[in-house]
Amino acid sequence: MGDKTEESKQEMENLNVLASTQSIIQDALSKLGYPEQVYELMKEPMRMLTVRIPVRMDDGSVKIFTGYRAQHNDSVGPTKGGIRFHPEVSEDEVKALSIWMSLKSGIVDLPYGGGKGGIICDPREMSFRELERLSRGYVRAISQIVGPTKDIPAPDVFTNSQIMAWMMDEYSRIREFDSSGFITGKPLVLGGSHGRESATAKGVTICIREAAKKKEIDLTGAKVVIQGFGNAGSFLAKFMHDAGATVVGISDAYGALHDPEGLDIDYLLDRRDSFGTVTKLFKNTITNEELLELECDILVPAAIENQITSENADRIKAEIIVEAANGPTTIEATRILSDKGVLIVPDVLASAGGVTVSYFEWVQNNQGYYWTEEEVEAKLENIMVKAFDNVYKASKIRQVNMRLSAYMVGVRKLAEASRFRGWV
C-alpha cells in the first residue's frame, strides 16, 4: 500500500511539467559540476507577470481573461518565446515552457534567454473580433516588460500570424514607433520571414533524418505516425510524405486516423481547419491513445504535454521518437523507452527550428534587409544539423539519454553568462 502511494505520487510529480523540468535541470547542472546556487537561479523564471484582461464580447458582455508572461533568464540576451491560447494554460505550464525556451536557444546557440506567454481561453469558441480584442488587451497588459530588446513573443499553440499582426500593431501604437522586431511569426507583408511558418516542422524533419541515419532506417518507405495536425504536425506530414515516408497515422484533438498503406496527406491538408481539426470529417477514427501505439518506425508527438507516460510507454512500437510538441514524454516514460533502445530526440532540440527562424526574422527586422527562402533554409539546415550532432555526441560521451544531454548543452550557456555577470 505504502509503495503504491509512493509510486502514484512519483507519477503525479512527473505529470507536473514544471517539477519534471526542474529535476532534469538539476541533474544536468550537477553533471556539469555547477554549484547549487546555479540551480536555484535556473529552477524558476526570473520574472513572471500575471494579468487580467477585460474583453468586450460580441454579445455586449465583458469577460475577464487571465494571462501570463514568464521570462526565465535574460543573462544571454533578451528573452524569447511564444504565446499560447488554450483552456488548459496554467502558471506552472507557462513557467516550464519559458525554461524550455531558454534550453532551445542554448542548444541552437541563439543570443536569447527563454520567455513564454499564455492566456486561458478557447480560441475555437471565439469570434475573429473577440480574438483581436483579447490579443490587443494582452499586449497592453504586458507592454511594460516586453519589447524588441527585452522580450520578443511569437506564435505557439492556437496562435498564428494574424494574432502576431494585431499584437505588433498594438505595441507599435503604444510605443509610437513601428516596432516590427517586437514579435516574430508575423505575416510576410508586415516583416515576417520566409520559412517561419514551416520552420518547426523543417527542424523536426532534419532531426528525423539525422536520427534515422543513426538507427540505419531508410526514410523511403519508413512508417511514420504524427500526433497533432496543427502548425508543426501538418507541415511535417507533408515533408515526410514528400521525403517518401509513409504517414500511417495522424490525429487532432478529437481523434485519429489510421491507414497502414498510408494516408492521403494532400487531401487531409486541404480539409483541415485553421486549428488543425480534420478527423471530425471521418467515421472510422481511432483514439489518440491508440494512435501512439500503432506499428511504425518513427513516432512524432506534435500536440500537447504528457502524452507518453509510464502507463503506455511499454506499448509503443516506434524505434525513434522525435518530439515536435513541448513536453510530450514524461521522465519515467523516457527511462522505459531508452532502456528498450528507442532513440528519443527531445523537444528542446527537435522543436528548436521555430525559434531559430524567429531569430532570423528578428535579425531581418533589425537590419531592414530581407532574406530569400533559400537563404533561410540553408541557415536553418546548418544550425539544426550542428545542434543535433552536439547533443548526440554529448549523449554518447556522457552515456546519458539525449534528453539529459540536450539539457546539459542547453543550460551551459545560461549558466556561463549568469556567472560572468556575477549573478551566481
Ligand code: GLU
Ligand atoms: N512557440 C515556439 C516554440 O515553442 C516558437 C517560439 C519562437 O519562435 O520564439 O518553440
